Amino acid sequence: MKGLLTCFIAVMKTKLAEQMAYRSHFFLSLAMLIAGDLVVPLITLLVYRSGASFPGWTLHEAMLIQAVFTLAKGIAFPFFFGMVGSTLVHVREGTFDLLLLKPRPVLFMSMLSGFDPDDFGRVVSGGVLLAFALSGLPSPAALDWFIFLLLFAASVAVLASFSFIMAALLFRWVGSSRVYDIFDAVTSFGMYPGTIFSKAFQQLFTYVLPIGMIAFVPAQALLGQGEWGTAVMALAAVVFLLLGTVFWHRMLRSYTSAGG
Amino acid sequence: MRSSVIRSMGAVGAATYKEWAAYRSHMAVSLLVGPVYYLVQYFIWQAVYEGRDTLNGLTLDEMLAYFGIAAVIHYLIFDFADWNLQMLVRTGKFVTFAMRPMPHWLFALSQKLGHRTLGFWIEFVPIGLLFLFVFQVDLIPAHPWLAAASIALSFMMNFLVNYCVGLTAFWLVRAEGIRRVILLLKDITAGVFVPLSFFPEAMQKVLFFLPFQFITYVPTRVMLGEYELAGITLSAGEAVLMQLGAVASAWIVMLLVYRLALKRFTGVGV
Numbered sequence: 001m002k003g004l005l006t007c008f009i010a011v012m013k014t015k016l017a018e019q020m021a022y023r024s025h026f027f028l029s030l031a032m033l034i035a036g037d038l039v040v041p042l043i044t045l046l047v048y049r050s051g052a053s054f055p056g057w058t059l060h061e062a063m064l065i066q067a068v069f070t071l072a073k074g075i076a077f078p079f080f081f082g083m084v085g086s087t088l089v090h091v092r093e094g095t096f097d098l099l100l101l102k103p104r105p106v107l108f109m110s111m112l113s114g115f116d117p118d119d120f121g122r123v124v125s126g127g128v129l130l131a132f133a134l135s136g137l138p139s140p141a142a143l144d145w146f147i148f149l150l151l152f153a154a155s156v157a158v159l160a161s162f163s164f165i166m167a168a169l170l171f172r173w174v175g176s177s178r179v180y181d182i183f184d185a186v187t188s189f190g191m192y193p194g195t196i197f198s199k200a201f202q203q204l205f206t207y208v209l210p211i212g213m214i215a216f217v218p219a220q221a222l223l224g225q226g227e228w229g230t231a232v233m234a235l236a237a238v239v240f241l242l243l244g245t246v247f248w249h250r251m252l253r254s255y256t257s258a259g260g
Numbered sequence: 261m262r263s264s265v266i267r268s269m270g271a272v273g274a275a276t277y278k279e280w281a282a283y284r285s286h287m288a289v290s291l292l293v294g295p296v297y298y299l300v301q302y303f304i305w306q307a308v309y310e311g312r313d314t315l316n317g318l319t320l321d322e323m324l325a326y327f328g329i330a331a332v333i334h335y336l337i338f339d340f341a342d343w344n345l346q347m348l349v350r351t352g353k354f355v356t357f358a359m360r361p362m363p364h365w366l367f368a369l370s371q372k373l374g375h376r377t378l379g380f381w382i383e384f385v386p387i388g389l390l391f392l393f394v395f396q397v398d399l400i401p402a403h404p405w406l407a408a409a410s411i412a413l414s415f416m417m418n419f420l421v422n423y424c425v426g427l428t429a430f431w432l433v434r435a436e437g438i439r440r441v442i443l444l445l446k447d448i449t450a451g452v453f454v455p456l457s458f459f460p461e462a463m464q465k466v467l468f469f470l471p472f473q474f475i476t477y478v479p480t481r482v483m484l485g486e487y488e489l490a491g492i493t494l495s496a497g498e499a500v501l502m503q504l505g506a507v508a509s510a511w512i513v514m515l516l517v518y519r520l521a522l523k524r525f526t527g528v529g530v
Binding site: 024025028029031032035036039040042043046047049050051052053054055173176177178181182184185186188189192196197198201 | 285286289290292293296297300303304306307308309310311312315316436437438440441444448453454458459460
């Protein structure tokens with residue numbers, strides 16, 4: 001464990017130093033991430049400004065879902081999603097072998113090699129959105145916060161699982177950067193109140209492909225609609241994470257390096 | 261245009277078509293992504309229109325048609341000239357183009373023609389049919405010839421804007437950040453995420469004078485049969501004429517910036 005932590009700290013320092021070599025680019029990228037994350041909330045704002053709404057949801061409640069979505073990405077992206085890009089490059093160039101040779105678990109090394117500090121910018125945009133959303137809502141009780149934190153951890157687990165699945169696909173589907181597009185499209189359902197979707201889609205996004213767990217379910221907890229029963233739904237996220245991990249290891253077997 | 265230039269453009273376009281045909285699956289991902297995004301929009305607007313007939317002058321059917329049309333137009337005009345040019349400048353590979361008897365912008369335009377010809381078969385046709393028959397989106401334009409002209413002009417405008425963004429690489433060391441800023445602003449102000457009539461009145465007046473509306477908003481509204489922004493209502497024909505003027509102006513600006521950029525370029529042996 002100590003070895004893993006040392007590795008992690010060393011890589012974080014290196015990655016930060018690497019980013020600081022092009023400071024203006026780093027800060028511009030950070031600003032871009034923040035601006036990019038505010039696009040969907042901007043659209044929501046424009047819709048509500050026009051006098052329309054998502055039935056049964058106030059502007060601040062709808063924004064809360066988008067805030068939680070952005071915050072979850074702010075935690076999951078730096079740690080897990082960089083591995084998708086690094087796997088894409090390593091597999092295409094045949095350099096993934098270098099990670100296989102290292103004396104640490106391959107999945108861990110893959111995550112480390114893709115660590116991306118840029119993505120912490122999403123925590124800022126998520127935080128700003130969360131503050132705005134909560135400013136128009138009754139303060140959540142301590143128990144609501146506790147349930148929220150449990151569900152938020154499940155949300156990060158779902159995102160981590162998505163990154164494992166995407167990276168795993170790249171062992172066979174060499175060099176396809178469009179896995180990001182698939183992820184963005186599929187998870188875009190999670191940025192809106194689950195109640196606007198049909199019942200079949202709601203079931204699908206809760207138990208089969210737990211996209212609702214990314215933001216909708218945790219946000220419900222902050223709105224005082226979460227119960228211990230809701231927290232049980234986090235189990236779906238745990239199962240999804242396990243499936244993602246198993247899938248990644250299975251797909252790793254099909255990796256053929258430059259040597260065949 | 262001289263026949264030798266047309267032949268060269270055809271050859272570059274054909275080579276790009278063949279090159280990208282090797283990565284068909286990459287492009288075919290749109291068959292999943294496009295309909296999924298549309299499905300999200302479908303649910304959003306179904307919910308938003310509950311208990312109302314119109315919103316900012318658009319009915320639910322028109323709103324769904326707006327997003328369906330905007331999606332299929334995207335597959336016809338998609339462009340990455342900005343990324344390509346910035347990569348060539350950053351890596352120094354642009355030097356090979358400085359020596360060719362064809363300006364790079366024409367080469368890039370030819371590449372786009374080849375790339376989008378492939379996109380027409382792999383993305384536009386299947387997704388168009390899916391939208392038409394499965395999602396029942398009314399993709400039949402009110403004025404077919406004007407719609408075709410408007411899409412052709414938006415194809416050019418998207419290229420010209422992206423190429424100008426790519427030209428910033430001649431002044432900046434790492435232009436990726438600025439490229440992403442401009443492209444995000446472009447998408448917002450082009451009406452990709454929401455029709456421009458949703459923006460506040462004062463903002464609409466600004467958007468009217470920006471070139472970005474001619475990429476998505478104008479061709480989509482022309483397909484729907486009428487144009488309206490910032491309190492200005494135009495017929496489809498008038499909107500296409502305005503678009504023609506905007507594309508001509510953008511072309512002149514691009515050529516001027518291109519000349520300035522070439523004067524700045526330094527490479528091995530140049």
